Amino acid sequence: MASIISAENVSKIFQQRVSQPGVLGAVRGFIAPIKRPVPAVDDITFSIAAGEAVGYLGPNGAGKSTMIKMLTGILAPSAGMVTVLGRQPQAERVANARQIGVVFGQRTQLWWELPLFESFELHRRMYRMPADLFARNRTDLTEMMGLSSFLDRPVRHLSLGQRMRAEIAMALMHDPRILFLDEPTIGLDVVAKDVVRKFLSRINRERGTTIILTTHDLQDIEEICPRLIMVDEGRLLFDGAIGELRSRFGARRRLTLEFVSEPGRVRVAGAELVGGEGRVREFLLADDGRSLVELLAALEADVDLRDVRLHEPGIEEIIRTHYQARAAA
Amino acid sequence: MRDTLSLLLYLMRLRVRTRLEFRASLVIAWAAQAFGYAGVFASIWLIITRFENIGGWTWPQMALLLGFHTLGYALGACFTLVQLRRMEEIVLGGEFDTLLVRPLNPWAYLVFSGFNIEYGGHVLLGAGLIVWALPQIPIEWDVETSILIFGALLSAALITASMLTMIGACAMILGRARYLFGIYFDFWELSRYPASIFAPAFQIALVSVMPLGYMAYVPVSVLLQRPVAYLGSAAEVAALAAGPISVLAAVVFWRFCLRRYQGGGG
Numbered sequence: 001m002a003s004i005i006s007a008e009n010v011s012k013i014f015q016q017r018v019s020q021p022g023v024l025g026a027v028r029g030f031i032a033p034i035k036r037p038v039p040a041v042d043d044i045t046f047s048i049a050a051g052e053a054v055g056y057l058g059p060n061g062a063g064k065s066t067m068i069k070m071l072t073g074i075l076a077p078s079a080g081m082v083t084v085l086g087r088q089p090q091a092e093r094v095a096n097a098r099q100i101g102v103v104f105g106q107r108t109q110l111w112w113e114l115p116l117f118e119s120f121e122l123h124r125r126m127y128r129m130p131a132d133l134f135a136r137n138r139t140d141l142t143e144m145m146g147l148s149s150f151l152d153r154p155v156r157h158l159s160l161g162q163r164m165r166a167e168i169a170m171a172l173m174h175d176p177r178i179l180f181l182d183e184p185t186i187g188l189d190v191v192a193k194d195v196v197r198k199f200l201s202r203i204n205r206e207r208g209t210t211i212i213l214t215t216h217d218l219q220d221i222e223e224i225c226p227r228l229i230m231v232d233e234g235r236l237l238f239d240g241a242i243g244e245l246r247s248r249f250g251a252r253r254r255l256t257l258e259f260v261s262e263p264g265r266v267r268v269a270g271a272e273l274v275g276g277e278g279r280v281r282e283f284l285l286a287d288d289g290r291s292l293v294e295l296l297a298a299l300e301a302d303v304d305l306r307d308v309r310l311h312e313p314g315i316e317e318i319i320r321t322h323y324q325a326r327a328a329a
Numbered sequence: 330m331r332d333t334l335s336l337l338l339y340l341m342r343l344r345v346r347t348r349l350e351f352r353a354s355l356v357i358a359w360a361a362q363a364f365g366y367a368g369v370f371a372s373i374w375l376i377i378t379r380f381e382n383i384g385g386w387t388w389p390q391m392a393l394l395l396g397f398h399t400l401g402y403a404l405g406a407c408f409t410l411v412q413l414r415r416m417e418e419i420v421l422g423g424e425f426d427t428l429l430v431r432p433l434n435p436w437a438y439l440v441f442s443g444f445n446i447e448y449g450g451h452v453l454l455g456a457g458l459i460v461w462a463l464p465q466i467p468i469e470w471d472v473e474t475s476i477l478i479f480g481a482l483l484s485a486a487l488i489t490a491s492m493l494t495m496i497g498a499c500a501m502i503l504g505r506a507r508y509l510f511g512i513y514f515d516f517w518e519l520s521r522y523p524a525s526i527f528a529p530a531f532q533i534a535l536v537s538v539m540p541l542g543y544m545a546y547v548p549v550s551v552l553l554q555r556p557v558a559y560l561g562s563a564a565e566v567a568a569l570a571a572g573p574i575s576v577l578a579a580v581v582f583w584r585f586c587l588r589r590y591q592g593g594g595g
Contacts, residue, residue: 066592074590098432104426
């Protein structure tokens with residue numbers, strides 16, 4: 001499938017002022033500031049095809065928002081090339097803006113003091129939408145997101161969850177080909193998160209809208225995005241299906257065996273004993289794809305089993321393990 | 330073009346409706362601003378009645394000067410001051426990013442969506458002073474005079490909007506720009522007096538780098554057929570041209586800052 005977003009060797013370097021210690025240092029910094037280049041995005045390459053849903057993930061300061069800003073035309077790259085729908089987003093900012101939708105989780109684009117429908121009307125005018133398209137989309141999105149009960153309520157009276165649903169509906173009102181979401185579920189309760197995730201997943205599936213999502217909540221990615229791009233310190237760490245993440249980062253399954261009584265020495269071929277006491281033993285499994293039945297068949301113990309648990313590491317755990325290992329290094 | 334104009338007018342309407350939601354505070358704001366200015370003008374009137382004139386300017390002449398200054402400022406500031414004075418928060422809080430993802434010039438969005446009807450008090454006071462002062466001053470009325478009055482008021486509005494735009498734009502590269510408004514208003518307050526009472530260096534500044542002299546002093550001096558130092562016979566044309574020239578400078582500077590904008594708010 002042809003790509004509609006591409007980043008080729010993209011870097012974004014900010015000049016950061018170096019703080020010098022002490023009062024003298026502050027005076028020196030005032031008179032002759034020392035600046036150092038800080039790469040927020042460092043030589044990243046990827047492409048995204050139409051209809052994909054991609055999670056863009058990384059810790060704070062990894063360069064996620066900077067990349068989103070370059071893709072949406074807010075910033076220009078320091079090096080490399082970004083194209084969105086065949087355009088350079090910053091050079092053709094207005095044309096790019098007409099074909100994308102952007103949702104910032106922590107910043108509203110709705111008019112605070114006026115009823116929600118007024119923001120939708122402003123959106124219609126801003127995106128020069130034909131009246132029939134606007135009417136159809138407004139009806140559809142209002143129904144899908146359950147907005148009808150508060151369409152005529154001032155935005156300042158809406159809950160965070162209602163507001164976020166309205167933000168997403170508005171971002172989709174003009175039928176954008178790409179929807180960028182920067183932390184869309186931040187601060188939402190469990191129910192509101194679920195509504196947003198299901199809706200985004202449905203929009204991607206039914207309308208074919210390409211979705212790019214940055215988040216700290218990995219469940220967002222697990223439920224919406226089959227593909228994950230992971231960055232850290234500006235560099236690309238991983239780009240692929242979520243299922244590939246485990247093998248790529250060497251995350252291993254954990255087998256917990258609970259015996260009827262103290263088992264003594266226990267061995268499972270191809271597994272490493274890592275813990276447990278009393279009647280419980282824990283093993284880390286080699287990444288050989290063996291089933292639970294095969295593992296139990298390889299069990300060497302004289303005592304009967306009482307319970308067995310096989311723990312598949314979630315992406316959160318994989319990523320946390322990776323970042324902790326990196327921080328320790 | 331028609332669509333854009335219609336959108337900008339719609340933004341103004343939304344803003345007016347928003348402001349009318351809080352009627353009591355609006356009326357209080359109008360009254361407070363009008364009284365605040367009236368207090369300053371009354372003190373100037375008292376000084377003039379005590380000393381007969383300020384630098385040779387009588388009270389009706391001063392009233393015309395103050396009327397020009399207030400009305401010209403209000404017409405420019407009602408579109409720009411509140412939003413552009415907030416530019417630092419808009420940039421640092423990331424709100425400016427949200428403007429850049431809309432298919433509209435961010436300056437136009439800011440300016441028209443922030444149209445401030447609180448300046449009603451200024452407008453009434455400024456227009457009232459002009460209407461009161463004009464019949465008391467011997468002015469030869471002809472087409473040129475009318476063009477000068479309306480053109481100079483428009484020019485003053487453009488100067489105000491341009492200067493506030495340039496100061497606000499600094500936030501895009503400096504992050505902080507609020508303190509610059511303090512410097513601007515220091516000059517602005519002095520520019521409501523005849524520039525001829527100040528030292529030459531300050532007079533030169535008011536008709537060059539800080540062109541607030543063109544808001545009232547230069548056009549009113551031309552109307553009163555008073556000499557204008559450093560401009561001479563070019564004063565009339567300069568009074569009319571200062572606004573458009575300021576706009577050009579503001580457009581160039583806004584674009585310069587926008588190109589260097591590095592995002593805000595994480």
